[in-house]
Amino acid sequence: MDILTQQLFNGLTIGSVYSLVALGLTLVYGILHIPNFAHGALYMLGAYITLTLMLLWGVHYWIAMAVSVLVVGLLGVIMDRLVFHPLRNAPPIHDKIAAIGILLFLEAFAQLIWGADYRTMETPYGQVIDLFGMTATMQRVLINIGAIVVMILLFLFLKKTYIGSTIIAMAQNREGAHLVGINTNKVAMLTFMISGGLAAIAASLSAPINLVFPGMGHLVILKAFVIIILGGMGSVPGAILGGYILGFTESLGATYLSNDYKDIIAFLMLVVILSIKPKGLFSREGF
Amino acid sequence: MLIETKKLTKTFGGLVAVNEVDFTIEKGKINAIIGPNGAGKSTFFNLLSGSYSPTSGRIFYKGKDITKLPPNKIARLGVARTFQTTNLFEQSTVLDNVIVGHRLRTESNLLDAVLRTKRFKREEEKCRDKAMEVLDFVGLTHVRDQLAGSITQEEKKRVAFALALATDPEIVFLDEPTAGINPGETEGLADLMEKMVEQQITVCLIEHKMKMIMALADKIMVLNYGEKIAEGTAEEIMNNQAVIEAYLGGDASA
Amino acid sequence: MLELSRVSVDYGGFTAVEQVDITVEEGELVVLLGSNGAGKSTIFNAISGLQKTSSGIILFEETPIQGAAPDKIVQSGIVQCAEDRKLFPQMTVRENLIMGAYIHRRKRKQVNRSLEEVLELFPILHEKRENAAGSLSGGQQQMLAIGRALMSKPKLMLLDEPSIGLAPLIVEQMFEVIQKINQDGTTVLLAEQNAFAALKIANRGYVFESGSIVVQGSSEELLANDTVRRAYIGA
């Protein structure tokens, strides 16, 4: 097999997951200027909910995922109402710490309900396929396609619908949004809903190729932060591109530079980029 | 000749905000810059004070080229400024706002602070005295213990003046010092500017209030689309056809 | 149309507006005069729901609106054009204007028509329609803010110091525009420091001092009033 194409495909797959997670993060950041550290916990819950539905009631994968999207989205909304809404006038550090509190809680909660051990999510798409000389499972192909479809839908939603542009408007001036008659609370909730939903999609798509466990959010959240910074915080295209850049850096870095140091390479890349462009690659104009 | 610019230009992307402006500021005078919105006045100020670096052209201060200097170095040379949107340390008291203003004239460093050296004590005293002096000058001694965020708009403008004066400047740039101030208070601020000139401090200001400018300024420059379209005394400007068309309009009473 | 009775607003322990009564009839252009910190913006924010009142009643078309959410108030037909403009800086001029018509979002045609009208009213905005709002100069932004407010076809428009920081020529134009808007059927409540120009186009006026109304009357009366002349128009 051709190692380069194979690794490019692998990078694309990881990149897709990263992008989806980072998108949810960047949306919330754009609107409320909250670096939501609890986003990783939403990701984790997304996987558990899908898994539970599949195992407990034998619900089909896609339906389970849809329910998970709803539930995690709602959870995001609850989080907004209970925690971030009351904190909307506090300085930004507070949101970070409050989010960490939520993170600790949700992880402990997951451990209580589902136990601390690793779980496997079976997928109906486990078959191995051969794609132009590359090996992949159907699930991996699904991750890539699914991610791209979700991104296109999100983009259309933001750019082409009025409701979508309220999110952008509010990201730029909250009071201005008030003045044109936008219910900013609703927009905030909607954003959290989408953000949670994206996390659930990302988790449900990627869980079958990895494992489900209470700490799984840690795997992606730190990288998602790297990505949204890389892309310019609050920028949607930035999050998407950043996700893929990181995915490729990891897969190619592990192959051609060093496996052990591949994370260092990825983080160093960010440090270098930020040293040159202190506001990230894509500023907010591109929203 | 205190400040001189030569072909000063600043572009933002494709937009030429300031276009090859030659300008001189004379010592001990009140110089004014007027022009329509978006003409590039604030940008011009930002160039002079070092907040923006020019795309091309040069700036001289007392004959010395300061084009490439950062804002803090320019401030040390004796150039002070205020911002169009009043920019103060909102969370500190008025007095505290002004005390740091004199920091650039002090030497004491961290070690002095930790060891509480003589120099430290002397300079703390010096900054406080300076602050009291300039607050007295602008007439704000009575609000010195209030938070800067909580005083009136006019008082804020005065604090901004005081802060600029605390740096011991030779020249101050004032960006619309009386915007959003009623006519009665505007006069008070105009008096203050005259008082500065009496103290040998050169003043350069941006304003839209023609009545005040005409009464106050020794010399006026008019910018339009980044270009200098006229320069001269109040009277010359009032009667300059280009200026009337671009800026003043028929009735200049506003 | 709009009726404030005994409205007070507190910031923490500090009363910024105290027991204020204001009425605006349909089709009128009413001006609020007052020096800095008199409480004009506070009253405006109270009307448009951005600031909670501590007591008093605000009636709009006979229904009480105090305490309602800002978006509800916009829907009922009151739009504020705020002092610091509150534009969406990274959106283009056109997108800003379209967002202004948010409450009419289902009526596509009407939105497009309003857009054309506004762009016609402010040619400079037409010229800059694809530029980001944040890159406009102060005066241009002010026009955009008014344009955006117009997009929602308000019954009552609150204009907070629209002439602040504008060049004389533009100020003149601005007042002409305001007058035109008023003549086209929008009721206007205007806060101004520029008393002379404002009173020239207004029907009536109120004068604020430290959070209460000290003088009120028709424009002519106020223009003739000595104290007003001295404090707000200059000797």
Add this chain to the structure above:
Amino acid sequence: GCIDNPSNEAASESGNESETGTEAPEVEEGEEVVNIGYSGPLSGPAAYYGERTLNGLTMAVEEINDNGGFEVDGQTYKFNVVALDDKYLPNETAANAKRLLQENQTPIIFSPHSGGIKAMQVFNEKENFLIGAYTSEPAATEAGNELTVRIPPSYDGYLEPFTKYAMENHGEKLAALPTASQYGKDWTEALVPYWKEQGGEVVYNSSIDFSKDTDFFTLVTNALKEEPDVLFIGGPSEPTAKVAKQARELGFEGGFIVMDQAKLDEMKSVTGSYEDLEGSVGVTPLINSDYPGTAEFVEKYKEEHGQNPGSEAGYHYVAMYTFMEAMKAAGSVDDPEAIRAHMQEGLDALPEDKQVYTIEEIGENGGFTTNLRIAAVEDGGVVTINVE
């Protein structure tokens, strides 16, 4: 748990209640309580591991208490496990140890991670308590700490039979891709030279960090690039199984050497069947082991926890019984030095039915030596391999 691993046929909802610490024992007239300390990760990403180790301890203790406790010098005692969470952080372990000593006068403190063990070794001799060290790191005892008992066997013994089996059945090209933990590294450092000594070739040597890598495909692809015959994998069972499965997906047809931390039976629950693991060699899963006490323990553990026990639970169970026997032999429940001195007698006195593992002896410097059992997956089932 609310959803159970598909492998756990004997699912029950017992969940976590009994997993952390025992209920304070019912003490009757004249009985006394001996507190046993435990400090391990009970929250956070490593919690599953901490809980399993603790389960072994508490099972032993509950059994002992239910049977009326034990007698030393004519006095009846019961055990009480005091478990504290240290989130895997050494400084928390040290603080916990201080607390256990101060508030519970524990003569023995168990800890299942080497960082915590090392942090306690700084003061355990001075403050006089025994460390029940669950780490295979030889340094834990080699440094000469007098009051440390290392519970699990060291991995040296596996090198030879694993290598032999893999070379005979699959070939001489080895790619190493174990977990990035210290244990995994130690293993690799021992295996790689040995493999070469036996005439093999190591074509790839790296590791996977299960707590940081989102997807193993990239690494497995690289490991398979040189077309190895044998893949050395290891770490917690479930992710290790994922690695094996993904290697199969990528077309790998050789065999696996499975580091002893992973258990073939637990791996099966991830891969679904033994098919993907065909040709693997690893330690005999506890459930497939035939030590005298194994069957009973497995049965009981399943009943209580709804899943098969792993070796960490088994070893802690045996260790607890051994400590009790050593206390009896020493004639003291609170003299760590005496207890340590009588550990061998304790091992010898261990009743057969408690021998979940048969531990022959305690080494010079405090490490248990266990009889090794290894197994391979052949024709879709686990077969035990005899080690000479």
Add this chain to the structure above:
Amino acid sequence: MGSLLKKRGWIIGFILAAILFPFVSQNEYFLHILTLAFIWMIAVYGLNLLAGYTGYLSLAHAGFFAIGAYTLGLLTVKAGLNYWIALVLACFLTSAIGAVVGLVALRTREHFFAIYTLCVGYIIYLVIDKWDSLTGGVRGLIGIPAPTNIGPISFQTPLSQYYLILFFLLFTVLVMYRIIHSLTGRTFIAIRNSEDLAQTIGISTMKNKLLVFVISTFFAGLAGALYASFIRFIGPDIGYITIIFDLLTYLLVGGIGTLAGPIVGTFLIVTVSQSLQFLQDYRMLIFGPLLTLLIIFYPRGIVGAYHDWRMKSLAKKKQQLNRKQTYVHTQSTETEKKIKEG
């Protein structure tokens, strides 16, 4: 004047309580917890100077803490250096690395700075974790000596270590107090309030920010080095992000930008989280929400809340005297105090 006396009173009270504690209780566990808390406090003070007074929230400080710890560890264990020399070198090496990082990192602002430093911290962690041959990798570093004797004073017992670390903590507090109440401190606050304005009044913001960054890494390094010699075993996890989150929590709960905040917050959280041990698995279930609620209801931390409360009662009195002037904040008393201090 009253407020100043009160403040002094608090500080003296704290010092006395800390000194006398071991005479009251011989509980070694408490002693251990307190000593460890003191170490955290030193690190939190470093963070506070940077985040609280210049507004730059560094998430790399766990990394600097680890650098301090590892430097001390390596110099004593591998190079066999005298403990005290190693301690000094550890602090200075940490600051030197801090200076390099700061030079680049301080070009970014706000969240960018926070996440940038988060990445730097993570890189430091990864380097420690991967550089086996130097740091021992995941295995960690054992055999770090306790502080060696100074003349007749020995630091082998927990009690003597307690006093040693208390001494360093008091030193830290003193330095912080003096920095904050000086022109230099004002300069930092000016930067926090508005960098642009600070620049135009002649303050070199970069130089000052860098200075603060370096000082704050110095204290992180000091805390790390003390940690190494107290626990005497270090692994890479002391540089992991969880540590910086812990430090931040201590700071925020105590009150960011206040002098007493680090002590109050650290003490409170450490005790609370210790006393929640009995909840075992459920610990985080309680602790997480508790933390979130604290942040929601006391956004300025315990100390900030106390200030606010005092302000309010003061303001009420004032309002009775003078209705017009009211809008008061905490800082106004802080500055009152500064003025009186002269």
